[in-house]
Amino acid sequence: MNPNKTLWEKGDFTRIAESMRENGEDIVRQAGITPGMRVLDLGCGDGTTAIPAAKLGANVLGVDIASNLVAAGNRRAAQEGLSATCHFLEGDACDLGSIENKTFDLVISMFGAMFAPKPFDVAREMVRVTKRGGRIIMGNWIPNDPTLVAQILKISASYSPPPPEGFISPMTWGSPTNVIERFGEAGIAYEGITCERDSYLFDFKGSPAEFVDTFRQFYGPTMNAFDAAAKEGRTDALRKELVTLFESQNLSQYPGTALIPATFLRVTVQVG
Numbered sequence: 001m002n003p004n005k006t007l008w009e010k011g012d013f014t015r016i017a018e019s020m021r022e023n024g025e026d027i028v029r030q031a032g033i034t035p036g037m038r039v040l041d042l043g044c045g046d047g048t049t050a051i052p053a054a055k056l057g058a059n060v061l062g063v064d065i066a067s068n069l070v071a072a073g074n075r076r077a078a079q080e081g082l083s084a085t086c087h088f089l090e091g092d093a094c095d096l097g098s099i100e101n102k103t104f105d106l107v108i109s110m111f112g113a114m115f116a117p118k119p120f121d122v123a124r125e126m127v128r129v130t131k132r133g134g135r136i137i138m139g140n141w142i143p144n145d146p147t148l149v150a151q152i153l154k155i156s157a158s159y160s161p162p163p164p165e166g167f168i169s170p171m172t173w174g175s176p177t178n179v180i181e182r183f184g185e186a187g188i189a190y191e192g193i194t195c196e197r198d199s200y201l202f203d204f205k206g207s208p209a210e211f212v213d214t215f216r217q218f219y220g221p222t223m224n225a226f227d228a229a230a231k232e233g234r235t236d237a238l239r240k241e242l243v244t245l246f247e248s249q250n251l252s253q254y255p256g257t258a259l260i261p262a263t264f265l266r267v268t269v270q271v272g
Contacts, residue, residue, distance in 0.1 A: 007221065008064075008065060010224070013219065016215065019204040020202060024052060028049050028108075034058075035056070037059070038059050039053045039059065039106045040060075041108050043112015043116070044062030044063060044088060046073045047072075047088065049108055049110050050073065050077075051073075055082070058106075060085065062087070063090075065090065074088045093116040094121040094122055095125065096128070100129070101129065104129055104130055104134060107126050107129060109126070110137075110138075113138065114173035115170045117167075119178070123186045126186075131271070135270055136267070136269035137267065138179075139200070139264045139266055139267075140179075141170070141262070147249065147262045149264075152215065153221060157225070160225050160228045161228060174264070174265045175265075176195040179265070188270075193267070195267050197266070198264055200263075202260045202261075204260070206257065209243045211258045213239075249261070
C-alpha cells in the first residue's frame with residue numbers, strides 16, 4: 001500500500017480538523033470564490049475548505065488519498081445538503097490522471113498536497129488541471145518555524161526512525177525558493193507566483209494537554225512518533241515535550257481551552 005495512504009488512514013484526521021473549521025472558512029472567504037466556479041480541493045481531508053467553498057456557490061471536488069476522510073467528507077456534504085455541488089473522491093495529488101486538463105477555476109490545497117511524496121509531480125498536476133486565468137492557492141507549513149505544527153512535526157521526527165532514502169520532507173513546500181522552482185518546472189513564470197506568511201488558528205474545546213492526546217490518538221505523524229517512542233520506553237518524554245509546546249503557545253484566556261496559532265506559507269499561483 002502507498003505509505004502516504006497508510007499514514008493518513010492510520011488515525012482519524014477529522015478529530016484534528018474539528019479545531020480548524022473556523023479558520024478554514026476564513027481562508028475560503030478570502031479566496032474570491034463566486035457562484036458557479038469550479039474548485040478542486042486537493043488533500044481535502046473531510047472538507048474543511050471544500051464545504052465552505054460549496055456554501056459560497058462553487059462546484060467543488062475534494063480529492064484525498066485517505067478513503068476514510070473521503071467518506072467523512074461525503075457524509076458532511078450530505079448533512080449540509082451540498083451533495084449536488086460538493087463531492088469527494090479518493091486520489092493521489094501526484095497523479096490526477098482521471099481529471100481532464102484545464103478543468104478548474106481554482107485549485108486549493110491547505111496543508112494537504114504538501115505531504116505527497118513527489119513535489120514536482122504535484123505542482124505539474126495542479127497546473128495541468130487549472131484553467132487558463134485560474135489560480136492555485138496552497139497553505140504549507142514552514143520548516144523550523146517556531147509555531148505549533150512545524151514544531152509538532154520536528155519533535156515527532158526526533159523520536160522516529162530516519163526516513164527512507166530519497167524521502168523529500170513535506171516541509172520543503174514551506175520554502176519560497178522550492179515553491180518557485182517546482183511551479184517553474186510546471187511552466188509558471190516567477191512573476192505568477194507569490195508567497196507570504198500567514199497564520200492559522202487552532203481552536204480546540206479542551207486543554208492543551210487534551211489537544212496533545214488528540215494528536216496522539218488521531219494524527220498519523222504523531223501516532224507514528226509515539227509508536228517509535230514506545231519501543232524505546234520514551235512515550236512519557238515525548239508527551240511531556242509536546243504538552244510543554246502546546247501550553248507555551250496557547251493564547252486562550254479561558255481554562256480548559258486551547259487557541260493556538262501556527263504560521264504557514266500562503267502560496268498563490270496565477271495560471272496563464
